[in-house]
Amino acid sequence: MFKQLTYFIFYISIILTATSCQAEPEVTMPDKPLEIVLNTTAKALYESNPEYTAFQENDAQPMGVTFQGYNFPTSNMATTTFIYPNGQITLNNVVTVMGLDNLKDNDRSLEFLSISFFLRDESNNITDEKAYDQTMTLFDELENKGWVFNYSIGSPRLFKQDSFDFTIADHTSDLNLDFTYPLTFEEWMQLDDIHTWQLRHGTDVFMDIRYNRQTDPATNNRYYLMDLDILSEKELVQQMVDSVNRNSWDQYYPEEYKDLPLARLQSETQALEMGLNIQQDQPDYTLPLVLEKTGIDTSKFVSIDPYKITYEEFIKRQEAGEDMTPYYENQPTAKPEITSQAKGRCPANQPCPKSGYWFTLAKADSRAYFKQGDIMPDYPNNNWGEVIWQFDGEEG
Numbered sequence: 001m002f003k004q005l006t007y008f009i010f011y012i013s014i015i016l017t018a019t020s021c022q023a024e025p026e027v028t029m030p031d032k033p034l035e036i037v038l039n040t041t042a043k044a045l046y047e048s049n050p051e052y053t054a055f056q057e058n059d060a061q062p063m064g065v066t067f068q069g070y071n072f073p074t075s076n077m078a079t080t081t082f083i084y085p086n087g088q089i090t091l092n093n094v095v096t097v098m099g100l101d102n103l104k105d106n107d108r109s110l111e112f113l114s115i116s117f118f119l120r121d122e123s124n125n126i127t128d129e130k131a132y133d134q135t136m137t138l139f140d141e142l143e144n145k146g147w148v149f150n151y152s153i154g155s156p157r158l159f160k161q162d163s164f165d166f167t168i169a170d171h172t173s174d175l176n177l178d179f180t181y182p183l184t185f186e187e188w189m190q191l192d193d194i195h196t197w198q199l200r201h202g203t204d205v206f207m208d209i210r211y212n213r214q215t216d217p218a219t220n221n222r223y224y225l226m227d228l229d230i231l232s233e234k235e236l237v238q239q240m241v242d243s244v245n246r247n248s249w250d251q252y253y254p255e256e257y258k259d260l261p262l263a264r265l266q267s268e269t270q271a272l273e274m275g276l277n278i279q280q281d282q283p284d285y286t287l288p289l290v291l292e293k294t295g296i297d298t299s300k301f302v303s304i305d306p307y308k309i310t311y312e313e314f315i316k317r318q319e320a321g322e323d324m325t326p327y328y329e330n331q332p333t334a335k336p337e338i339t340s341q342a343k344g345r346c347p348a349n350q351p352c353p354k355s356g357y358w359f360t361l362a363k364a365d366s367r368a369y370f371k372q373g374d375i376m377p378d379y380p381n382n383n384w385g386e387v388i389w390q391f392d393g394e395e396g
Contacts, residue, residue, distance in 0.1 A: 029076055034097070042068040042101040042110065057098070069098035069114075080115060089141045091228075093118040100235070111235040115228045119211075125221035128213075132188045135211070135226075139179050142199065147207065149178040150200035153301045154263035156271045157282040166271055167191070173267065179209065202347060203288055203386050204233035233289045250293035257296055261304050261328065265314060268306035278306055280329075285386050286361075288345060299361075299386075303329045348378035348387035356394040362387040 030051035045068070046056060052070055059067040072078050078094040100112035119131045126134075151157075152175070158166055160178045167177040168190050179197040193213040200206050208229040215222055231239075234249075241252040268278050286299040304314065304327050318324050346353055348360075352370040359367040363379045370376065376389045 029078070034070065034078065042066075042099060045069070045099065045110075057096075059098075066101055067098045068101045068110075069096065071096050074118075077118070080117070084145045086145065089138070089145065091115065091117050091138075093120050111232040113230045115230075117226050119224035119226060125216075125219075125223060128189060128222060129185060131211075131213075131222070131224045132183075132185050135188075135224075136183070139197075143180055145201075147179075147199045147201050149180055150198040150206055151176065151178075152198070153284050153298055154260045154267070156264065156267040157279045158271060158276060159279055162271070162276045165274065166276060169270070169274060172270055176267075200285075203285055203388065206231045206233070206236050233287060237287065237290060253290065254294055254296060257294075261302050262311070262314070265304040265306055265309075266311040269311040272306055272310075280305070280307075286388060288388070300330060305329055345391070346376050346389045348376050348389065350376055352376055352389075354391060357392045358389040359392050360387055360389045367392060 032051045034049050034052050055070045057071040072095050080091040080094045082089040094117040096116040098114045099110035119126050119134050121130055155176050160181050163176050163178045164187055166172055167174055174195055175198055196208055196210045198208055210227045212225045238246045238249045240256050241249045245252045284299050284301040286297055291297050309327050352372055352374040355372045357367055357369050378387050
């Protein structure tokens with residue numbers, strides 16, 4: 001479930017107001033803005049916005065889920081404002097707001113929210129130059145609000161400036177381009193007409209930004225449809241296992257996790273073949289839910305050194321029966337302890353939720369006593385990554 005972030009982005013309020021773009025007489029937007037809170041149920045979403053009944057949408061899917069939300073006509077689209085503690089981000093030309101819900105449980109909070117909108121100018125299409133400017137502005141605003149690039153633990157550990165070259169190469173993934181990399185317009189035009197950026201806020205809120213760039217053959221006008229897919233940590237992890245095992249993801253994740261070092265080795269072998277460098281000291285980060293449910297601390301991800309062996313050679317020798325253990329890096333000697341997850345956790349720079357002793361793995365000998373309401377210390381530029389304080393009891 002999305003965490004309640006009164007100090008963070010989520011609680012997100014998303015306020016949709018009407019635009020006057022080519023309004024059709026039969027389509028009337030309510031005066032009251034549409035208000036959405038991420039960690040709400042589909043039932044509460046609808047009940048809190050009765051004026052928008054005509055725009056509600058329920059699209060049943062296989063596997064016991066449905067998409068629930070709102071669908072606006074392209075002739076009278078909405079404006080969406082994301083409210084943050086340090087300001088807001090506004091999106092125009094919104095056509096859909098959809099959340100993934102469980103058909104069997106109307107009281108289950110939405111774990112996934114997708115917002116689709118067009119990049120447009122006054123003529124209702126857009127030039128590539130203006131689409132580039134609008135997207136770069138959005139990326140700057142997101143970075144200002146605390147979003148960071150979310151490289152997955154199976155992705156190559158590239159320097160920011162190399163992520164573009166890797167992305168546009170043949171037979172590589174388009175998910176590794178850092179949204180904070182300052183793309184030039186010429187580089188923007190080299191991206192595929194469908195491209196995705198991956199973002200993370202803290203350790204348990206994620207966003208995929210995707211654009212679809214098209215040209216109308218009849219008019220030669222350009223169109224950019226953008227999607228913001230916002231996921232909880234649970235939704236992100238569940239996507240890593242087979243769809244039939246979603247509800248038992250914690251049982252199947254450890255098996256999927258074993259294959260990720262090879263996935264990283266494959267991508268890093270591709271990068272080295274391109275003449276790029278691997279940033280081997282780049283830290284991974286902890287997925288708190290995975291740590292709690294499986295005992296796997298993803299910040300201690302086990303890798304295979306691509307400078308010692310290529311992916312093809314590794315597979316060949318492994319299939320021949322050779323013990324490949326010596327080629328693994330950071331091999332854990334024991335299962336990580338997860339006591340902190342059962343007792344409580346608190347990110348740095350946030351109020352301590354409970355008086356007692358706390359520690360963080362980001363700093364040696366960090367165990368200390370904090371009173372409820374104390375601001376938890378941060379240790380920037382540490383070798384661990386995200387600073388998460390973990391409760392360790394009330395006794396000294």
